[in-house]
Amino acid sequence: MGNDNLKRTARAKGEILLEMRGVMIEGESDDVWHQIVKGIDLTLRRGEVLGLIGESGAGKSTLGVAAMGFARPGCRFNGGTVTFDGIDLLKASDEERRKLRGSRISYVAQSAAAAFNPAHRLIDQTVETETQHGVRSMAESIADAQDLYGRLRLPNPTTIGMRYPHQVSGGQLQRVMTAMAMTCRPDLIIFDEPTTALDVTTQVEVLASIRSIVEEFNTAAIYITHDLAVVAQMAHRIMVLRHGKLVEEALTRDMLAEPKEVYTKSLWAVRKLAKQESTTDDLILQVDHVDAAYGNAVKILDDVSVTVPRGRTVAVVGESGSGKSTLARVVTGLLPPSKGSVKFNGSPLPPALPQRDKESLRRIQMIYQSADTALNPRHRVYDIIGRPLTFYHGLRGKQLDLRISELLKMIELDDSYMDRLPGEISGGQKQRVCIARALAAKPDLIICDEVTSALDQIVQEEILKLLLRLQVEFGISYLFITHDIATVRAIADEIVVMNQGKVVQQGQKTKVLSPPYPAYTELLLSSVPEMDPDWLTNLLQKRQAKAK
Amino acid sequence: MHPITRTILHRLGLGALTLFIVSIVIFVMVLLLPGDFAKAILGQSATPETVQAFQKEIGLDKPAYVRYGNWIAGAVQGDFGKSYTSRVGYTRTVAEIIMPRLANTLFLALMTAFIAVPLALALGILAALHRNSLFDRVVNAVTLSTISMPEFFMAYILMLFLAVKLRLFPGLASVDADTEFFTRIYKCVLPSLTLTLVIVAYMMRMTRAAIINLLASPYIEMARLKGISKARIILRHALPNAWAPIVNVIAFNLAYLIVGVVVVETVFTYPGIGQLMVDAVRTRDMPVVQACALIFAVTYIGLNLTADIISIATNPRLLHPR
Incomplete structure (x- = not known):
């Protein structure tokens, strides 16, 4: 490692290759130009x-x-210089830049x-x-x-x-x-x-x-x-x-x-947020030996059994294609399983969505990864949160207004947001509205499908804290699908590890996250980058040694 | 079987089914036309006996489904029956009436296609390449105004300037079987030009839109950041992915060149199939009407099928499955 460091520092002492001075770039949206890059200096040496x-x-x-020297369509430089190896890129001709x-x-x-x-x-x-x-x-x-x-x-x-x-x-x-x-x-x-x-x-x-x-x-x-x-x-x-x-x-x-x-x-910050795990034998959801497939194709879920204790969070982790989201579709009834059963509150759930009554629909709600596509861009926040209130609880008029205001308070937004369209609020606020929409039904279980993946670190933390608080206040259970181990540490009581449609293990968070690991869990956990500059080097060496 | 082969066979099957249904519709529509064909052809003074004899001769005494069966069985083999204008000792088959007319129409359509399609593609690509430039605006404005004018108006304007005032081309496109190839082309210049002006705008605008639509995709940005020249980005990176919408519009316009040109044929007195069909309707020559309608249906379905197949076949995901 010492050698490695030496090499990197030595290389950093090359001559200056790229120099950006006071670079300003503005972008256009709806005929208004706003500043995207506000005067940045950047120097880069060879190597x-x-x-x-x-x-x-x-x-x-x-x-x-x-x-x-490139500005994306709808953007333009409005200040500063970019000098690459002595060439002023902003003054160079299109042809010179292209070359x-x-x-x-x-x-x-x-x-x-x-x-x-x-x-x-x-x-x-x-x-x-x-x-x-x-x-x-x-x-x-x-x-x-x-x-x-x-x-x-x-x-x-x-x-x-x-x-x-x-x-x-x-x-x-x-x-x-x-x-x-x-x-x-x-x-x-x-x-x-x-x-x-x-x-x-x-x-x-x-x-x-x-x-x-x-x-x-x-x-x-x-x-x-x-x-x-x-x-x-x-x-x-x-x-x-x-x-x-x-x-x-x-x-x-x-x-x-x-x-x-x-x-x-x-x-x-988010890396320090860690929920104290707790457990209970009172199960709200039992997924029992479930197989599922799209069409007649290969099985996406293969003999999957997962349980969710009441008022707790079960995190489902795995790579893309491991069947995490398909599991969510089976629980919600969007994809009826080809084998096995799903029990909710001790009684079996009808496999397909149309067979379920309003009450069992109400008790399981879902929040999606991309709040952008999960919210109708033409509906105002009032309508988005109001619809499930009318649908499930028959609220109208003054009662409805009152309840929407209450829900907005729960997600830490004020009444002024009622009249806004999804396009007029930030990404984090959109996800909050999605949470409020799920809460409106007064569910027992919320399925969260990668709900923080599209958000920035800081916003992620706020959303996770909000979800934790709501769990304490209302005793909601979460089935939390994610690929991010830091998020799992922050929110989970139990962890389910999935790989290629199978459950590798389910257990309490601390147990799953400490050795001995099943082979796949170890691969998954060891692949999560750590805040240590030597992590990758060490990991590669370890894996190489093991291969030998 | 390769998935492309399967898809193509599937489409061909669907095309055949559509054609079958259309043939029934054509036959039923002709049945529903008012009036007595025999009387219309033989004249009001015809005796009941002659009418009956005539009906028997052309098979009108048989039930409709038998007539349909005979008609379609013949049509499949290229035999569309006899025209009602046949007389004893003087038989005129539908095929011999239609063939020269169809050949004329195809000639005009092909000539126009050879001018219009490359012109539209080139203009569309250039307009996309120089988006929002003066060239782009002029091309857009001109093509838009040419499709906004009725065909006959366009035809007369061209005739007035190019035939009457400048005397460059003949104003009437009267050709017959003996007309030589180059004379034929010369005579067809004005009708062809009229049709070109009518169809070029659609194809050009679709080409431009399809390419511009793709210019926002990440792989185009990638190509620009690789330092690829503008022309190559459009031709090599955008165009191959833009074929699907473009071929569909081309097919639609080519079909129009065959089935929708009756106005232009009339203005230039060009002996094409459109005029023939109108005449046949007027003289109640039903076998000819039916045959023309069926030819139009085959053209439409065939061209659209080709466009479908091309757009499927230019999709690399289908062409090269995993």
Whole structure:
């Protein structure tokens, strides 16, 4: 490790490659221009990896592409300079900028699935940059791309390029994109949240690949993420952004050891929130040996048994495709199981939604990951919360107004929000409205499907605290689906680990989160990035030793 | 079986079924037309005997389902029966009446398609490439005004300037079987130009919209950040993903070139199938009417089916399954 550190510091002493001074970028929405990036200075040396961190809307991605002299459609520069290796990118002609992009500065996008053209083979897209810039001939480019695929530990490096984007997994696609960014051996690569869309187990491999190839070619990089633990593995230096301004800048180790600003400290907060677990034998929900499938396809749930004690939180963790959300659909009746039964309050629930009566519908409510799509954009908050009140409890007129006002108070919003549309409130407030809508039914069980995944750290914490408070006040039980272990620590009493449609284990939080682990739980837990700059290095060494 | 093959077979089956239903509708509609065909053809002075003989000759005495069966069985083999204008010793089959007319219509349609489709695609791509530029606005304004004018008006305007005033092209497109190929093209310039002006706007606007729609997608941003040139982004990254809506509009307009050109044919006195059908309705020559209607149905269904299949086949997810 000492050696590793030495290498990183030594490299950080290269000459200045990129210099941004007082960069201002504004964006247009509904014919109004508002400032997104409000005067940021940024210096990057050759071979250095700089982490940009902040919540969504902080302007980090906008700043990232600004390093390429690029403003997204609807955005424009309105101040400052961007100098790349002596070239003033904002004064350069379109043609000059175009020639730099891809060849000397390249970009790795957040969602590889969306950033690859569905109509072309991977190899054609990988080599397009260098053949178009006239760096190398087609044959040389292909050979080089295959070599890069191999270095990035992609399976079958000589043939994987013949595939189309939809034919490979998300983690593989992200590595192909890294290879594509590397083809011209650029001086600088912008990584824009390259692992955010991946599962933790896949993320480890991609992070390792990116880090080693960046080191190998001594490429400078700007690494954009909202995950502190990830940036700690990748960056030499970190800049914290908020509302388009710089909050704090320091070397990675210094910032982790000693964050100076209040805001930076608050980014750690959710990781300290931990619920004291408690247990009871009084079960509200029993899912008993359930199988489920869509159509006649493969089983998504395979002999799944899960129980939820009354007034407690059971967290369901697992990778995408493990069947977590399908479990929620079975409990709510959206997907009738092909085998097994679901008992609620000791009596069996009818398998399909249309067979359930209003009362059993009322007692199980759901909150979704994306409040944006779960709320009707044309309904006002009043109607959104009011509808279940009228539907389940027959409230009207003055009583209805009173109850809506009460519910708004519970979710810590005031009456002025009643007349707002979902588009007029923030992401966290939208999720609160979703919670109020679920509460309106006075449910016994709320199924929370990744309800904090789309939110920023600070907002996440507020929502989790709200959910905990409501549980204490009303004795609600939660079935909490998530892939984030920090969230599990914060809210769960019990944990269910799922993998490939099967339950790996269910037990009390402290038991599941401490050894000995089943193999899959260990893989999952060990893959969760920690706030230690050496975590990835250590983990890779440990896994390598084990493999031997 | 490859999923594409299966999908195509499925679509073909559906197309055949649609055609079958349409043939029944055509037959029933003709049955429902008022008036006595025999009397209309033989004249008011015809004796009951001659009427009966005539009805027997053309099979009108048989029940409707038998007649439908005979008609459709013949049609499948390309035999549409005899025209009611046949007389003893002088037989005119429907096929020999329709064929030269259909050939004329196809000629005009193909000629127009060869001009209009590439023109529309090129204009659409250029307009997308130079979005909101002067070029884009001019092209949009011009094509919009050409579709806003009625066809006959457009036809007369062209005739007035290009045929009467400048004397560049003939105002009447009278061709027959002996007209030479190049003379034919020369004579067809004005009708073809009229039709081009009518259909180019739809195709051009759809091409432009389909491409611009894709320009906001992440893979286009990626291509820009890879330093790919604007033209290549449109041609190589946007266009291959934009075919589905474009081919549908093209198919629709090509179908229109065959089934909807009667106005233009009339203005230029061009002997196409549209005029033939109108004449046949007037003279109650039902076998011809039925055959024309069936040909129109085949054209519509066939072209739309082709468009469907192309848009399915250009989807890489279907073409290259996991």
